[in-house]
Amino acid sequence: MKKVAGPPSEKARSEFLGLVDHWSKRLRVKPKGIHIRPMSRKWASCSTAGRLTFANSLVRKAPAFREYVVVHELLHLRLPNHGKLFTSLLSVYVPRWQALSRNAMRKPADSSRPSTSPPSTALAEH
Numbered sequence: 001m002k003k004v005a006g007p008p009s010e011k012a013r014s015e016f017l018g019l020v021d022h023w024s025k026r027l028r029v030k031p032k033g034i035h036i037r038p039m040s041r042k043w044a045s046c047s048t049a050g051r052l053t054f055a056n057s058l059v060r061k062a063p064a065f066r067e068y069v070v071v072h073e074l075l076h077l078r079l080p081n082h083g084k085l086f087t088s089l090l091s092v093y094v095p096r097w098q099a100l101s102r103n104a105m106r107k108p109a110d111s112s113r114p115s116t117s118p119p120s121t122a123l124a125e126h
Ligand SMILES: [Zn+2]
Pocket: 072, 076, 082
């Protein structure tokens, strides 16, 4: 049942664009253009001209994660870097952003993880 490859459906795309529109208004920014296309390494990017590009695969991610990436990119239209102001604004709009961005880095939970924690280490973690 799961679709893996290929571009997202029209419905998924328009839903996603609706999310971008919603947050553009909320953050009072105006992207010059919004594109959804295959991207191999990133979820999204923001050009200096104010054009945003989102990965096809992002459209299929969990809503909370999509929202984090959208807010992150839209905030770049106001602040180009990841400075203190950027992260504090992000915290206002997406309080869980740190957990969400950590999850993004992680491989899917069902993939086999090397079990490198002997009991002694586990105890020491506290
Ligand atoms: Zn960024």
